[in-house]
Amino acid sequence: MALASAVTFSTSLPVAQDQILVRFNFQPSFSTRQQNSFQFPMSIGYGFSAKLGLFASLSQGFTAVDTVTATGNARPLNGGFGDVGLYGRYTLFKIDSPNSTFRITPLAGAFLPSGNNAFTFAGRLQGKSLQTGSGTVDPYTGVAVGFSSKRWSANFDTTYRLNPLTKTNFSPGSELRADGQVEFKIYPVQLPEEGLPNQWQVSFETNAFFNQRDHLAGIVNPNSGGKLLRESVLLELGSLRWQWGGGIQLPMLQDLNGTGRTRLKVGYLFFFEYYLSVPGRSTRKHRG
Secondary structure, X not given: XXXXXXXXXXXXXXXXXXXXXXXXXXXXXXXXXXXXXXXXXXXXXXXXXXXXXXXXXEOEEEEEOOEEEOOEEEOOEEEEEOOEEEXXXXXXXXXXXXXXXXXXXXXXXXXXXXXXOOOEEOOEEOOHHHOOOOOOOEXXXXXEEEEEEOOEEEEEEEEEEOOOOOOOOEEOOOEEEEEEEEEEEEEOOOOOOOOOOOEEEEEEEEEEEEEOOOEEOOEEOOOOOEEEEEEEEEEEEEOOOEEEXXXXXXXXXXXXXXXXXXXXXXXXXEEEEEEEEOOXXXXXXXXX
């Protein structure tokens, strides 16, 4: 059975050596000012070795939001591909026992500026909700901790994304983030002594964001940045090779700088992930 992983953050994705994981997500969310967002992020992981995992996060989607213009209200929409995240995760410390595992895994990488940070509407450069990228190479680092047993598991991480300031177009503020997840296997109630049955699981996830202020053409945007806390509950079905599930995300704290800010009302989370085994490097070398 694949180890448990969180849906709202990707740093806990488990990959064994010479294994590929692909996760597809669909994340619609609805906020004040009639901001409707439909995102389709994708995560890919590869077990380069027993300790080193390599990961890529691909983002795409679109957002529409009510906006005040000189002639009245309008509803601009923007979307497309976002920035691509690449990082490596190394198992620095582990404890394995017959019934549980524990991991501490530092990670480091960067987000590449494949998205757009120059979207304008009615002659005005738009803010974060309507941009798909940062316009810069953004260093990314953090640490993830995971524990898994037969009946329940937990994952935590703390990450930091440094967004360098640009003098033109839009620049998002740097982000410090902390996440946590606890997952329980709820069915079957009695696990068999042998074999790997399909299992139903419920996952409770928490995401805290600490965002610095954004910049528009090098000028600080006072209506940006702040603190966010979100809670999610998901129901999942997992097997040896795949998992799928869905749930709901609700805001618990939205301490945002400035006035008239857009606030999340509700979000939904759906995902499907699949595990693939690839021939090991040692096996290919022996056959060659």
